[in-house]
Amino acid sequence: MKFSIERGVLLKAVAQAQSVVERRNTIPILANVLIEAEDSDVQFRATDLDVEVVDKAPAQVERAGATTVSAVTLNEIVRKLPDGALVTLAEDSAAGRLSIQAGRSNFSLATLPKEDFPVMASSDYTTNFAAPAPVLRRLFDKSKFAISTEETRYYLNGVYMHVSQGEDGQVLRCVATDGHRLARIDADLPQGAEGMPGVIVPRKTVGELRKLLDDDDMQIAVSVSETKVRFATPDITLTSKVIDGTFPDYTRVIPQGNTRKMEVDAGDFAKAVDRVATVSSERSRAVKLALDADRLVLSVNAPDSGAAEEELAVAYDDERLEIGFNAKYLLEIASQVDRENAVFLFNSSGDPTLMREGSDTTAVYVVMPMRV
Amino acid sequence: MKFSIERGVLLKAVAQAQSVVERRNTIPILANVLIEAEDSDVQFRATDLDVEVVDKAPAQVERAGATTVSAVTLNEIVRKLPDGALVTLAEDSAAGRLSIQAGRSNFSLATLPKEDFPVMASSDYTTNFAAPAPVLRRLFDKSKFAISTEETRYYLNGVYMHVSQGEDGQVLRCVATDGHRLARIDADLPQGAEGMPGVIVPRKTVGELRKLLDDDDMQIAVSVSETKVRFATPDITLTSKVIDGTFPDYTRVIPQGNTRKMEVDAGDFAKAVDRVATVSSERSRAVKLALDADRLVLSVNAPDSGAAEEELAVAYDDERLEIGFNAKYLLEIASQVDRENAVFLFNSSGDPTLMREGSDTTAVYVVMPMRV
Numbered sequence: 001m002k003f004s005i006e007r008g009v010l011l012k013a014v015a016q017a018q019s020v021v022e023r024r025n026t027i028p029i030l031a032n033v034l035i036e037a038e039d040s041d042v043q044f045r046a047t048d049l050d051v052e053v054v055d056k057a058p059a060q061v062e063r064a065g066a067t068t069v070s071a072v073t074l075n076e077i078v079r080k081l082p083d084g085a086l087v088t089l090a091e092d093s094a095a096g097r098l099s100i101q102a103g104r105s106n107f108s109l110a111t112l113p114k115e116d117f118p119v120m121a122s123s124d125y126t127t128n129f130a131a132p133a134p135v136l137r138r139l140f141d142k143s144k145f146a147i148s149t150e151e152t153r154y155y156l157n158g159v160y161m162h163v164s165q166g167e168d169g170q171v172l173r174c175v176a177t178d179g180h181r182l183a184r185i186d187a188d189l190p191q192g193a194e195g196m197p198g199v200i201v202p203r204k205t206v207g208e209l210r211k212l213l214d215d216d217d218m219q220i221a222v223s224v225s226e227t228k229v230r231f232a233t234p235d236i237t238l239t240s241k242v243i244d245g246t247f248p249d250y251t252r253v254i255p256q257g258n259t260r261k262m263e264v265d266a267g268d269f270a271k272a273v274d275r276v277a278t279v280s281s282e283r284s285r286a287v288k289l290a291l292d293a294d295r296l297v298l299s300v301n302a303p304d305s306g307a308a309e310e311e312l313a314v315a316y317d318d319e320r321l322e323i324g325f326n327a328k329y330l331l332e333i334a335s336q337v338d339r340e341n342a343v344f345l346f347n348s349s350g351d352p353t354l355m356r357e358g359s360d361t362t363a364v365y366v367v368m369p370m371r372v
Numbered sequence: 373m374k375f376s377i378e379r380g381v382l383l384k385a386v387a388q389a390q391s392v393v394e395r396r397n398t399i400p401i402l403a404n405v406l407i408e409a410e411d412s413d414v415q416f417r418a419t420d421l422d423v424e425v426v427d428k429a430p431a432q433v434e435r436a437g438a439t440t441v442s443a444v445t446l447n448e449i450v451r452k453l454p455d456g457a458l459v460t461l462a463e464d465s466a467a468g469r470l471s472i473q474a475g476r477s478n479f480s481l482a483t484l485p486k487e488d489f490p491v492m493a494s495s496d497y498t499t500n501f502a503a504p505a506p507v508l509r510r511l512f513d514k515s516k517f518a519i520s521t522e523e524t525r526y527y528l529n530g531v532y533m534h535v536s537q538g539e540d541g542q543v544l545r546c547v548a549t550d551g552h553r554l555a556r557i558d559a560d561l562p563q564g565a566e567g568m569p570g571v572i573v574p575r576k577t578v579g580e581l582r583k584l585l586d587d588d589d590m591q592i593a594v595s596v597s598e599t600k601v602r603f604a605t606p607d608i609t610l611t612s613k614v615i616d617g618t619f620p621d622y623t624r625v626i627p628q629g630n631t632r633k634m635e636v637d638a639g640d641f642a643k644a645v646d647r648v649a650t651v652s653s654e655r656s657r658a659v660k661l662a663l664d665a666d667r668l669v670l671s672v673n674a675p676d677s678g679a680a681e682e683e684l685a686v687a688y689d690d691e692r693l694e695i696g697f698n699a700k701y702l703l704e705i706a707s708q709v710d711r712e713n714a715v716f717l718f719n720s721s722g723d724p725t726l727m728r729e730g731s732d733t734t735a736v737y738v739v740m741p742m743r744v
Contacts, residue, residue, distance in 0.1 A: 073650060073677060080647045097678070105647055109678035275452045275477055278445060305445060306469070306481035 001065025002090040003037045005057060007102065010087055011078045013055035016236060017046035018071035020053045020208060032068035034117040035089070035098075037061045045119070046071050051205050052120040054237045066114040067091045069098050077107055120239055125223035125230065129192035131172070133213045133220055136231075139174040140213075142185045142363055144206050145332045148178035155245030159206055161229070162198030162247075163189060167361060170194065175250050179368075181329045182253055183336070186362040196224050200243035205229070212236055254366055255352050258345035262291060263315040266337035266357075273334065276300045276308040277327035285327040288372040291346075292320050300327070323349040324372030333365045373437025374462040375409045377429060379474065382459055383450045385427035388608060389418035390443035392425045392580060404440035406489040407461070407470075409433045417491070418443050423577050424492040426609045438486040439463045441470050449479055492611055497595035497602065501564035503544070505585045505592055508603075511546040512585075514557045514735055516578050517704045520550035527617030531578055533601075534570030534619075535561060539733060542566065547622050551740075553701050554625055555708070558734040568596050572615035577601070584608055626738055627724050630717035634663060635687040638709035638729075645706065648672045648680040649699035657699040660744040663718075664692050672699070673744075695721040696744030705737045 017033045025031045034045040042059045045052065077100060081087060085102040091111065092099060100107040140159055148156035156178055164173040164186075171186040172193055201209075209231055213220065223230040230239045277285045280302035290297040294316055299309040323346060333355050334342055340358030347353075355365040389405045397403045406417040414431045417424065449472060453459060457474040463483065464471060472479040512531060520528035528550060536545040536558075543558040544565055573581075581603055585592065595602040602611045649657045652674035662669040666688055671681040695718060705727050706714055712730030719725075727737040 070677065073653075076650045077647065077680075080643070080650060082643075104683040105644070105680070106682065107648075107651055107678060107680040109651065110676065271452070271454075272477070275449065276479075278448045278452060279479055279481065281445075304482065305442065306479060308449075308477070308479040310478065311476040 001035070001037045001067060002063040002088070003042055003059040003061040004086055004088045005042065005059040007078060007081050007083065007085040007087050009057045009059075011075075013042075013044045013057040013235075014071070014075045014078055016055050016211060017044040017053055018075040019211065020046045020048060020051050021071045022048045023072075029068065029112050029116045029118070031070055031072065032112055032117065033071035033074060034066065034068045034114060034119075036066040036114075038064045045117070047118060047120060048204075049118060050202065051208060051238070051240045053208060053239075056235050063090075065091055065093075067093070067098055067111045068114055068117050069109040069111050073109060074100075081105065123225040123228040123230075123239075125225045125228070127193060127196040127224040128221070129190040129196075130219045130221050131187075131190045133216060133218050135187045135190075136209070136220055136222075137213045139172070139185050139187055140201075140206050140209060142336050143174045143176040143183040144203070145336070146176040146178055146181050146183040146365075147203050147206070148176075150178065153179070155200060155243060155247055158200040158202045158243045160198060160200050160247040160250075161224075163193060163196050171362075175247070177248075177250060177253070177366075180326065181333065181368065182250060182366040183333075184250065184254065184364045184366075190222075193222075197226050198247065199224055199226075199229050200245060200247055201229055202240060202243055205238070205240035208238055208240075212238055253352065254364065255345070255347060255354050258347045258351070258354050260291075260318040260321060260346040261316070262296065262344045262346065263341045264296065264312060264344070266334050266342040268312060269342060270331055270334040272298050272310045272312055273327055273330050276310050277331075279306040279308045280327075281305060286324045286370045286372045287327045287330060288322060288324045290320075290322045291316050291318075293317060321346055321349065322372075323353065324370040325353075325367060326370055329367050333367055336363070336365065373407070373409045373439060374435040374460070375414055375431040375433040376458055376460045377414065377431040379450060379453050379455065379457040379459050381429045381431075383447075385414075385416045385429040385607075386443070386447045386450055388427050388583060389416040389425055390447040391583065392418045392420060392423050393443045394420045395444075401440065401484050401488045401490070403442055403444065404484055404489065405443035405446060406438065406440045406486060406491075408438040408486075410436045417489070419490060419492060420576075421490060421492075422574065423580060423610070423612045425580060425611075428607050435462075437463055437465075439465070439470055439483045440486055440489050441481040441483050445481060446472075453477065495597040495600040495602075495611075497597045497600070499565060499568040499596040500593070501562040501568075502591045502593050503559075503562045505588060505590050507559045507562075508581070508592055508594075509585045511544065511557050511559055512573075512578050512581060514708050515546045515548040515555040516575070517708070518548040518550055518553050518555040518737075519575050519578070520548075522550065525551070527572060527615060527619055530572040530574045530615045532570060532572050532619040532622075533596075535565060535568050543734075547619070549622060549625070549738075552698065553705065553740065554622060554738040555705075556622070556626065556736045556738075562594075565594075569598050570619065571596055571598075571601050572617060572619055573601055574612060574615055577610070577612035580610055580612075584610055625724065626736065627717070627719060627726050630719045630723070630726050632663075632690040632693060632718040633688070634668065634716040634718065635713045636668065636684060636716070638706050638712075638714040640684060641714060642703055642706040644670050644682045644684055645699055645702050648682050649703075651678040651680045652699075653677060658696045658742045658744045659699045659702060660694060660696045662692075662694045663688050663690075665689060693718055693721065694744075695725065696742040697725075697739060698742055701739050705739055708735070708737065
């Protein structure tokens with residue numbers, strides 16, 4: 001194998017691949033990236049056995065072939081090469097080395113046989129559709145904060161992507177929850193997504209997917225089977241196993257009868273919550289919301305260290321209400337609001353509270369109260 | 373005690389004070405900042421018993437007095453208050469609380485009695501002089517990287533500031549070394565510094581001092597005794613115990629007879645060292661320098677992971693030489709060069725190597741070789 005490639009193109013492909021590689025590996029080949037050169041393309045493939053990313057980049061291929069080298073070391077080398085350099089990678093299979101040459105720099109890296117690299121088995125994808133990157137970005141960005149980190153509840157360790165019934169017909173829906181808060185985000189159902197099996201996309205895959213969606217407005221090809229999900233751009237294919245479990249029936253958690261409505265500027269609200277929470281050093285900081293006609297008082301009382309109170313002007317015309325929340329959860333849902341005011345719908349101080357952005361019902365958040 | 377102060381002024385004073393406070397404290401009062409209001413000034417004082425910082429800020433003092441509160445919590449609160457806010461701090465001594473009010477935010481923090489706060493005893497300073505901030509900045513910035521972290525060699529855990537004989541008369545000199553490398557930085561001797569006792573300024577104090585010297589060209593008042601050193605601007609006074617030990621005779625370490633001279637662009641050199649070191653994952657990465665007429669070849673050989681080699685154009689007209697160094701040490705000394713080319717003076721592959729910036733002899737670095 002021998003090919004030449006522009007440093008920037010190489011860096012982008014290798015960086016994406018190496019981010020899938022786990023830093024601590026007991027299986028040496030999993031630390032490596034599989035490089036395959038053929039025709040006028042080179043493919044870089046990395047995996048942790050659960051997620052696989054394949055990055056394709058144009059190159060001048062002089063000799064087709066394939067080998068594997070340390071993904072982290074290759075990425076570090078390419079990152080440190082000067083911008084604009086032409087990089088030549090050549091395999092010396094007799095010596096078991098890959099040489100990397102750019103300008104007056106020469107590197108030689110130990111290789112492992114390409115035959116040992118675990119290429120992910122392809123799946124029988126029953127659903128195939130295309131969705132614009134911004135739509136997928138919104139679905140996952142606004143839900144991922146609620147993913148559980150409790151390993152015992154492994155079926156909550158991801159985002160549940162499925163087809164559901166929205167107000168105006170079927171929607172593509174992403175839901176995440178850790179039992180304390182929940183996010184439910186809807187998008188128009190893309191053509192071809194009807195009948196898609198619901199899948200739980202693992203946290204790590206959500207993170208890797210985010211990089212695919214980074215820059216632009218391109219269409220993302222999505223393929224789903226009962227066991228796998230695949231997201232692809234023309235250059236990058238991300239394939240992941242889905243979590244083998246049943247996502248709980250979240251619909252019962254979303255309150256329907258909450259009528260006490262408070263509307264508040266989300267930015268002001270988040271800043272005030274952040275400030276009053278400062279006086280408490282406990283991990284689960286309870287913030288008390290006391291609501292009265294058009295007036296919200298946020299307060300925290302930490303007997304050992306101090307107390308804090310802040311008043312905010314809000315729109316509220318229901319009866320007096322006091323309710324407590326974990327400060328971190330309040331901050332996280334308030335920071336999801338990007339366009340309009342945050343609208344909170346309360347029932348009583350013991351019931352889950354609902355939050356949405358203005359009158360938009362395609363993004364709904366639920367947060368459980370805390371006793372204060 | 374009661375006073376009002378502009379948020380930005382308060383933040384600057386409290387931030388400087390709280391940075392001295394150690395995060396883990398067994399003595400509760402050491403987590404606090406002592407606030408003293410009198411006339412039209414407020415003083416903020418924090419200490420870890422070895423270093424003390426006192427920050428003075430103008431305020432509208434309504435009621436003189438003093439108390440102590442958690443430095444970290446106060447800093448966090450002030451940081452989160454909106455820019456430009458007027459902040460009012462008032463002590464309720466009966467309740468043992470300090471209230472902090474800004475706009476519609478109200479905080480109340482637990483206090484500890486001011487009498488319990490350990491104010492550092494003043495010292496009998498035998499030497500007092502003034503030095504421009506940029507001069508002190510250069511002396512400490514260029515030497516601190518070589519400070520040892522080995523606690524058993526406590527007398528190397530700081531920068532040795534003393535008066536010495538330079539090429540053109542007496543100089544103010546800072547030296548630091550960890551036995552593997554050494555930095556020796558000279559400045560013109562300020563008036564009044566003659567006869568100053570040599571003191572070892574601890575690493576933490578060097579870090580705190582750096583913040584004092586940050587912005588401008590002001591004069592810094594320096595006071596030195598056998599046991600303490602003090603640096604002061606009109607607003608901030610940093611007092612520190614010095615390390616109670618004898619700094620070794622560093623002059624014997626600085627080679628005098630090194631004649632093989634190599635001149636190289638410091639930036640290109642550092643980048644090349646960084647690149648070739650990538651292939652080795654060991655902590656002490658040895659880089660080999662092979663010198664020949666106007667040609668330097670840097671190389672690293674890590675049998676398990678790979679090898680790297682890079683050629684650089686240099687000015688060198690002595691006989692062929694091969695010498696090895698720790699890559700990290702080479703990078704660190706090369707990054708001290710800010711104006712001119714790096715000039716290396718070698719003797720043999722087993723002898724310490726000297727580096728300086730161009731023909732400037734007021735900043736000299738020594739690095740020990742490694743067998744490669």
